[in-house]
Amino acid sequence: xxxxxxxAVLLGSDSDWPVARAACAQLKAFGIPFEARIxxxxxxxxxxxxxxxxxxxxxxxxxxxxxxxxxHLAGAVAANTTLPVIGIPMKGGALDGLDALLATVQxxxxxxxxxxxxxxxxxxxxxxxxxxxxxxxxLAQRLADARAEMQKETEKKDQKLQAELAAL
Numbered sequence: 001x002x003x004x005x006x007x008a009v010l011l012g013s014d015s016d017w018p019v020a021r022a023a024c025a026q027l028k029a030f031g032i033p034f035e036a037r038i039x040x041x042x043x044x045x046x047x048x049x050x051x052x053x054x055x056x057x058x059x060x061x062x063x064x065x066x067x068x069x070x071x072h073l074a075g076a077v078a079a080n081t082t083l084p085v086i087g088i089p090m091k092g093g094a095l096d097g098l099d100a101l102l103a104t105v106q107x108x109x110x111x112x113x114x115x116x117x118x119x120x121x122x123x124x125x126x127x128x129x130x131x132x133x134x135x136x137x138x139l140a141q142r143l144a145d146a147r148a149e150m151q152k153e154t155e156k157k158d159q160k161l162q163a164e165l166a167a168l
Contacts, residue, residue, distance in 0.1 A: 010073060020121050061084075097118040
């Protein structure tokens with residue numbers, strides 16, 4: 001079995017950190033090594049492109065990109081790597097994130113970016129884990145265990161609801 005690849009968590013701005021932090025926490029919970037960086041498609045285009053070009057060689061397997069408003073980070077990164085890129089459109093700005101969502105999801109043919117919900121950092125980390133788990137059975141089991149735990153928690157909540165309904 002090979003070592004688990006790293007996940008890059010790229011932020012277009014430090015203002016994206018409060019949301020992107022959830023991705024880092026989820027990756028840590030799965031035992032996936034990660035690095036987080038602030039790299040802007042507009043303010044640091046050269047370093048962002050160089051990071052993407054070198055990512056595979058530097059041990060990364062998936063790149064998450066959190067960005068708001070114009071949200072070009074995921075597309076700029078995807079244009080410079082063949083690794084899977086997952087965009088996290090951020091809420092905020094004049095259109096409350098709709099612009100970020102559309103900019104992230106509307107990629108040209110041949111340069112895909114997987115896209116999660118507005119502020120969907122935790123789901124981006126889960127999707128990254130699922131991608132890496134294709135070739136990592138230990139990680140696949142961690143994902144299965146997490147799903148089983150979610151099921152148990154939901155069943156407990158349903159039992160509580162059923163008890164409250166019976167008491168009406």
